[in-house]
Amino acid sequence: MGMTVIEKILARAGGVEKVSPGELAVVNVDMTVILDMSFLHNVRREFLKLNDPDKTAVIYDHMVPAPDRNAAEAHGYGRAFVKRFGISRFHDVGPNQGICHTIIAENGYARPGTVLVCADSHTCAAGAFNCAARGVGFPDMVYAATTGKAWFQVGETIRYDLVGKLRPGVATKDVFLHIAGLYGDHANQNVEFGGPGLANLSIDARRTLATMGAELSAEFVTFEPDQILIDYMSGRTELPFEPAYADPDARYLARHTIDLDAITPQVALPDAVVNNSVSVDDIADQKIDQAFIGSCANGSLDDLAEAARVVAGRQVATGVRFIVTPGSQQIYRRALAAGYVQTLLDAGAVVTPATCGACFGGHMGLLGPNETCITASTRNFKGRMGDPSARIFMASPATVAASAIAGHIVHPDYAEGARS
Amino acid sequence: MNAGKVWTFGDNINTDLMLPGPMLYVSDEEQKNAVFAANRPGWAQIVEPGDVLVGGRNFGMGSSRPAARSLRNLKLRCLLAETINGLFFRNAVNFGFVALECPGVHAAFEEGETAEISIENWTVVNLERGTRLAIKPVPKQLLDLMTNGGVFPFLERSGLIAPVA
Numbered sequence A: 001m002g003m004t005v006i007e008k009i010l011a012r013a014g015g016v017e018k019v020s021p022g023e024l025a026v027v028n029v030d031m032t033v034i035l036d037m038s039f040l041h042n043v044r045r046e047f048l049k050l051n052d053p054d055k056t057a058v059i060y061d062h063m064v065p066a067p068d069r070n071a072a073e074a075h076g077y078g079r080a081f082v083k084r085f086g087i088s089r090f091h092d093v094g095p096n097q098g099i100c101h102t103i104i105a106e107n108g109y110a111r112p113g114t115v116l117v118c119a120d121s122h123t124c125a126a127g128a129f130n131c132a133a134r135g136v137g138f139p140d141m142v143y144a145a146t147t148g149k150a151w152f153q154v155g156e157t158i159r160y161d162l163v164g165k166l167r168p169g170v171a172t173k174d175v176f177l178h179i180a181g182l183y184g185d186h187a188n189q190n191v192e193f194g195g196p197g198l199a200n201l202s203i204d205a206r207r208t209l210a211t212m213g214a215e216l217s218a219e220f221v222t223f224e225p226d227q228i229l230i231d232y233m234s235g236r237t238e239l240p241f242e243p244a245y246a247d248p249d250a251r252y253l254a255r256h257t258i259d260l261d262a263i264t265p266q267v268a269l270p271d272a273v274v275n276n277s278v279s280v281d282d283i284a285d286q287k288i289d290q291a292f293i294g295s296c297a298n299g300s301l302d303d304l305a306e307a308a309r310v311v312a313g314r315q316v317a318t319g320v321r322f323i324v325t326p327g328s329q330q331i332y333r334r335a336l337a338a339g340y341v342q343t344l345l346d347a348g349a350v351v352t353p354a355t356c357g358a359c360f361g362g363h364m365g366l367l368g369p370n371e372t373c374i375t376a377s378t379r380n381f382k383g384r385m386g387d388p389s390a391r392i393f394m395a396s397p398a399t400v401a402a403s404a405i406a407g408h409i410v411h412p413d414y415a416e417g418a419r420s
Numbered sequence B: 001m002n003a004g005k006v007w008t009f010g011d012n013i014n015t016d017l018m019l020p021g022p023m024l025y026v027s028d029e030e031q032k033n034a035v036f037a038a039n040r041p042g043w044a045q046i047v048e049p050g051d052v053l054v055g056g057r058n059f060g061m062g063s064s065r066p067a068a069r070s071l072r073n074l075k076l077r078c079l080l081a082e083t084i085n086g087l088f089f090r091n092a093v094n095f096g097f098v099a100l101e102c103p104g105v106h107a108a109f110e111e112g113e114t115a116e117i118s119i120e121n122w123t124v125v126n127l128e129r130g131t132r133l134a135i136k137p138v139p140k141q142l143l144d145l146m147t148n149g150g151v152f153p154f155l156e157r158s159g160l161i162a163p164v165a
């Protein structure tokens, strides 16, 4: 019996012929990513050694620019840490900063066929690059950074074969909500995406899908390698890499086909992401106070382009706050050059610097008591974006942008005038 | 006796509920007092050392924040859940909080009943009803970490991180 993509990568990284579901794999880690949150005074531990500065990246994202004194102090501690251990992959507040998963993508830190760990749950985002990327806890991150190793319990793999092409106005966020609504969580399982439909999905679109794998509670999310991926990686890393392909006789716990043509705009209702999706038309007319586009899942250049396309020449509804947060400063600059930022600002959006920000209720766009928000980000848990009584609906950037214009949740076509 | 009073929680209990975002910056002590503040206000104030948490499916879903540390700091005896989220389980192992999967446990206990746990035999008994369930064994390497304070004492002994002053 052959191996799935993730089994292949873990076996290679563990220096063994084969790994199978149920085993404990101890592997060498190719890249450990440390976040600003890990330097907070109530979390951090003093490192006496670092395994390898060239296998370590430090990225500031959750608290950027420092919203309070705790964050500022943590940032200062981290800068000294970076200097002390001679870490060159450092993304401080400035031109090369952004949300860690976006920065990992832009800088080619997640090479196909390698292992990456980071103390953030959405690290599976880098699975889009055929990388075994796992969100671990702070202690695992310290363990990997100091020893160069990590352990994983090998789970079963569920395979999704994508076919066809998404219709205009429909995004991989909708594909995710469709999967989460239909198949529920994938706790302790791996998710593998492949199939001919992959050729019709940009890297940004794949990253949304991979990132949201964290909401399925998946162990690992991996994508089959293809030419689009290889092209994306070349020029982003000098280091060699060897993509991992699933064996033709790989064993999957289940195999599902997703017809991209058949996907329609979806919305997750408040408080849970899985088993909680409805068609956007079922919830239309729901009034909103805030619309948010951002996060590691939906702060890409594709996402900003889509938001700008939907709001172009229109105005955000009175009483609605429309907040847009690019995933990185590089995306911000590119969106500026492409005119997206101007279009969004003209429509009445507030465009913030790149940060996790409102996504986790950190800063720049929290919700007050009993408010309603529609978000293109990763999570809609109770209290996630501010007051626990606030209600958070989740959708694609196009649906969020259209809703910002309408003042209530609405199908993306609404803004095109195709509907009223 | 390795037994404790049971508190029951449902499916998909997430780490935002155990460690709310606004509490990320405060001390361990304050974090511990905020556990389940949104879904069960006041619980952290009445739960007692040695009590047992019983959960449903995918316990601990969500973010990587150190929610398991707060449960450990509440001095709970352990968590028994139908299934435990992989990321939460990692944090439980690494922070030294005993978290065990036990299919059927959610239906087998009412809140306030007493659970007697044996890790030697991988069983739990409902002392009021006399019913017994099997606990899913944890690999030895992970159990050792989980029951010996987690990964930090190991890293300290190895000279990789400094002990807390």
Ligand code: SF4
Binding pocket: A061, A062, A099, A100, A101, A120, A122, A294, A295, A296, A297, A355, A356, A359, A360, A377, A378
């Ligand atoms: S953008 Fe949101 S989900 Fe992504 S890393 Fe930041 S806080 Fe986590």
